[in-house]
Amino acid sequence: MSPKPSQSGSPAPEAQEKRKRVRDPEGRRVAIIGAARSVFAERGYAKATIREIARRAEVTHGLVMLHFSSKEQLFLAAVPGTRDLADSVKGDVEGLAARVARAYVERMESADSADPFVALLRSAATDQDAAKALLRAMREESLGAYRTVLDSPDVAERVDLLGAYLIGVTFSRYVLADGPLAAMSADKLTRHLTSTLHGVLFD
Template sequence: MGPDTKKRIRDPEARRAAILAAARSVFAERGYVKATIRQIAQRAGVTHGLVVLHFSSKEELFLAAVPGTRDLGESVQGDVEGLAGRVARAYVARMESADSADPFIALVRGAADDQDSAKALLRAMREKSISAYLTVLDGADVPLRVDLLGAHLIGVTFSRYVLADGPIAAMSPDELTDYLTMSLRGILLGCPGRP
């Protein structure tokens, strides 16, 4: 057995969990573009066909493996007034516990290298996010608000977790959560006088 080959796993839930764990590590190490389903299958100790059976595409596997897209529904659910705080807390908690090899951070870092893949993943993440936020928010501009939210969080991710420089990077997690709650409230719930 090679270094990345493990004993085959028979339990379907355990196999799915192994695939997701392997995907997170392979995407983080190699980036979205260079990662292959075969590498992920080998690392998970399953066949290529089994990965494709659980996840029909590399894009779907990436979206399932990245914690922020997976757990979005949980942080969105609840009262509208507390929405910004829940989203800010979930984002900061996830990103503070992530390391620099986190798949989402790797995607933000590598976006300039393969813009087509980055655009496709951003579109897929946007669609998932819009669906989640439509369960709590209403209005014709929800897709625009969700897109602004995504752009804001990508910018924070780049400043704090990729470049790790400047005032945003210097904030404590609690300060970042407070400031994000304030800015996300404006994006998600709107400001007085908004058209």
């Protein structure tokens, strides 16, 4: 059925606006990401659904999947974490460990339950399949970022070790929040992380 024309013969303003939105894929993508941030923040990673995100963004489920191939990819695009990793690794190789350590600590000191590391740990306790899917997506995103500055043949293994180490730090300091690691100052933690991450990446 064709849009009802206005008295001037042109489509009504509502139809024009609808067509404008349809022809604005970047605007739809922004709307999807905004809705995803809200849903993930309210419900957590495990309980959030693509269908609810689509409803809030006023798009179809299929359009969400057209922009983002999976719930995991949408999550990583919508929340801080691996989304910022590409910016963290940019620069000279010598300062890589320090940049990653500093970016991780700065983010986690103000992070909430929507951070990928925290979401991974929380979902592992209730849904291991979801946790594995999120871990795989995080691994792929991280590896892609690190390969822009590292060309060692074992870079995949090193990035996986680095991720495992940071997951452990996240669990102790930011989830359980107990013990000497949790009580450590942010500056001291950054120094320790810089040393350890340098070893993981280069030794």
